[in-house]
Amino acid sequence: MCGIAGWVSFERDLTTERPALDAMTETMLCRGPDASGVWLSRHAGLGHRRLSIIDLEGGRQPMVVDTPAGPVALTYSGEAYNFTELRSELRSRGHEFRTDSDTEVVLRGYLEWGEGLAERLNGMYAFAIWDGREEKLVLMRDRMGIKPLYHYPTPDGVLFGSEPKAILANPLAEPVVDADGLRELFSFSKTPGHAIYAGMREVLPGTVVTVDRNGLRERVYWRLEAIEHRDDVPTTVARVRELLDDIVRRQLVADVPRCVLLSGGLDSSAITALAGRQLAEQGEKVRSFAVDFVGQTENFRPDELRGTPDAPFVRDVAQHVGSDHRDIVLDHSTLADPEVRRATVAARDFPIGFGDIDYSLLLLFRAIREHSTVALSGESADEVFGGYKWFHDPAVQKAEMFPWIATALSSQLRPNALLSPELTATLDLGTYVRDRYAEALAEVPVLDGEDEHERRMREICYLHLTRFVRMLLDRKDRMSMAVGLEVRVPFCDHRLVQYVFNTPWSMKTFDGREKSLLRAAAQDVLPRSVVERVKSPYPSTQDVQYLVDLQHQVQDLLAGDSPALDLVDREAVLELARRDPEKVVAGERSRLERLLDVATWLEIRRPVLKLS
Template identity: 50%
Template sequence: MCGIAGWVDWQRDLSNERRVLEGMTETLAPRGPDGAGIWLSERAAFGHRRLAVVDLAGGAQPMVASRHETESPVVTFNGEIYNFRELRTELAGRGHEFHTRSDTEVLLRAYLEWGPRCVDRFTGMFAFGIWDPHQRSLLLARDRLGVKPLFYLPYDGGVVFGSELKTLLAHPLVRPRVRAEGLAEMLCFTHTPGAGVFEDVRAVRAGHQVLVSGAGCTETPYWRLESRPHEDDLPATVHKVRSLLGEAVEQQLVADVEVGTLLSGGLDSSTVTALAAGAKSRAGTLITCSVDFQGADEYFRPNTVRPERDAEFARQVSEHVGSRHLEVVLTPEDVSLARSEALQARDLPGFGDINAAQCLMFRELKKHVTVALSGESADESFGGYQWFTPAGGLDAPAFPWTGNVPAIESVLAPELRKRLRMREYVADRYADALAEVPAVEGESAADASIRRMFHLNITRWLGVLLNFTDRMSMREGLEVRVPFCDHRLVEYLWNTPWAMKTAGGRVKGLLTDAAADLLPEAVLKRKKTSFPVDPHPGYERLLRGQLRDELADPGSRLAPLLDPVATVGLLERSRPATGVWRQVDTISFWLQTAEWMRSHQVTVDV
């Protein structure tokens, strides 16, 4: 796991641009605390920060295909190719020689053998750039589900790219300016594939490649969800899911460093933990980790989103599998202070306290392991959210997670609200998303509706969660792997009927059956519970005071964006939560926005 940076230009000599590449690469230091590298040539310049996970001694980057050729392809790579050993054997049989044990060299040799189609052969999470001097072209590629980030900014005569937005902003050609569409994208949480928020900045879409040449940039998909009839009966489907998930966990345990798991005590993380604990490929006691909040015993109140606390269930699973469990307990002050770090990790405002809690949990876990497996993305493929039901918003004419839009929009200055047209923006992006759903001929209206919801979750909402996990974990130099994002499992589940996914009339009944022999009964029957948040009333009071102070500051960059009267209402009147979005989330979001505008010197030009 690493951070990558690069610059290609067909009009200027980049061999003397070391200072620029060093500045871009330095922004990625937390992602790669174990090493740094710069590679320069006339037309291309690459940077790399390394978190050493596989072949600790031999995987340095940027990596050149041949040290004996001046015109040899070079790669800068972030991620893991889980099937690199099998590919290495195949490539060796085709005459390729290897000088390291790293998956990076396998990736580069695969490109030499198969060209851009090498991505079809990779099982993993990855984002990389390959400069091919023979073709005078740059290939950018991102894994099928978008686990690893990759941003780029094309300009007349060249392109700049990197793992994070801050990496691009460190380049002199990139400005932290946000136009109306970028601001609407940020405020609405639509997570439109390809959107970069800052002017002219784009994200490589999940499952896509971008080929850059002197003629410009061409982005093409190499992977999409394909709809087809499901042929297996329920017992065969349960067996197949267990087999695919078990193989994914086994592959993702491969590392030359310590590996642990994130364990909330929910079905998803508990299943991954149990499979990891029982895997033949690992030795020793598994380390697991969860998060809780000081005062939760007193202040936690069940609701539809968080019907129960995680702590007791995580302890049960830990005892069941024999792990060494770390329980990170946070105070309101801890979370408030870490909100700034979460912002710096993501370069955009987000779910402030959740992101901050993630940062703190990952920091503690990093003291013990370098790699952690997560249960992320099971809900998107098995249908674990309430919005997969008619009562939860299945047939609503909008993304089900954009319940925050009215709360955010309500405090905007009236003129800005008119210009952004946030609800229209959400509706347009929703229409775009629906147009991408691959239909099945003869499918019933009910099944088609469910399929649309799965597509929205896998191609949009999942991106939000993966984005959070990547930035918060890599801020601490921790690599988080996601077995439920294995593309073979996702492809299989995409066409599995809803009746099977809800086997026995249970939410995620299919996964429950697949894990039936792995977990305690209480965990198998547990209700879906979202990531925990601080229930202490002092936390919201703390944030209200901070926002008052911000808006009272004559130099506040945020104040001109907000309606003073509406903001007073936000600070003085309590409102019930809308799904996962609470009033304290609105306050936290605006606090992050204020800090973002200061720290990133953001210019809003709408």
């Protein structure tokens, strides 16, 4: 896994712009701590920071092939899990390889198939190819958007990078955030392609972007399709298991230490068990890591999201699988440390956060990185198999709104409730979200013959797979790459996603519970306690001292001159910051976290806010 950056200009000589390329590339240091490289030609410059995973010596980048018609250069981030098969096919077509890296397979694959390479890749990737034969830049992003990639058109070309900070390091890019940018920050709806900063765009998942002298063009090479599902339940369960076995086998390939993230839920436990079984065949014990909080198990209080603590189930899985397990236990003062918040916000580039869930994730990954370089995660299973409680809530199913927002509104989980009346009126988030929701629904593929309920559940699944999951994948990528840890997400393999997307909702819930297909597919390798456990999200601390720390920090913020105070209702903020912690209800803590995140972001990035 790596960080990439680059600049294409058709009207200037970029061989004189090495300092700018170096600055852009160095912002990706955390994503690639092992090596750095910059390649320059007259009209294109590519930068690369490397995290060495496969072929530690041979995979240096940017990687270049000189052809009689001009150089073809690649800067690549990600993993192609089918690179072994592709390399064999390319060799049969006459290509010779100097390394064992998947990077060279991708570069040679482009030489053979051009932009058609996209359809042949299985993996998580975001990369750029400068094709000197035609003087064009080709940007490709994986189907599910696991790896990030941004671009920023200029008058005579384009800037690009794994993260906005790489683009903003170039003097041509202006850090302007307009009203729509703020709407994205506060709407919790993740509009595809929107990058918060004015003029900047994400390369859409499953898309190839081409830039040449005629401008910028996009080609979608993959999207979810509605296909009639003809397999019965036993066949479907068997197919899910077959896919999972193959996916985990592919994603365990690495030349560095590997591990799994274990929460004790069905998703991470299934990945842990399958990885443990496969590694045992190689005489290796799987490593597992879990996050926990001081006193969480002993003092756990069930709430509307979490009915049980994770720790007992984590122990059951670790013992059942025989993993080499380690708990990362965090206390309230560490979670509330302003330096941890600062590192988290800096990693994410935007204050689109989940509060202590983000902070603990960064700290977990930081601890794991001391032992492993690659981790497998159970992320995205809820979106693929229908795991969240709101999937099964009739009121949410009928709501004309993104389901996660409808749930938040009904449960008072409104982190933006502290915005000032003036900003609230200017942003009109209700209209913005409704418009984005209508756009999303218009994309949903239709299958003839589906009844009204099946069609509605297909819509809800589509919304999660194209909107909600991308927020989580972005968080996972930023928190892990901030410490140089590569996190792989087996449940995002496009073959599994497409197959399960087309299974009827009645089949996804055939045993009367959430994630029926996954439970049935993995139950033979799991302890009974996990098979029967009710869905519980990623853990959040219940320590009231964490809230007290937040209140003190917000009071300190109010005593200063942070520009974040211009965005909020100061009286409402002060009241919440001074309230008895025992009387702060669910959702209100997140408002304090969001305010502190926004204040930190404004301090670090210093964006220019333009609301008119």
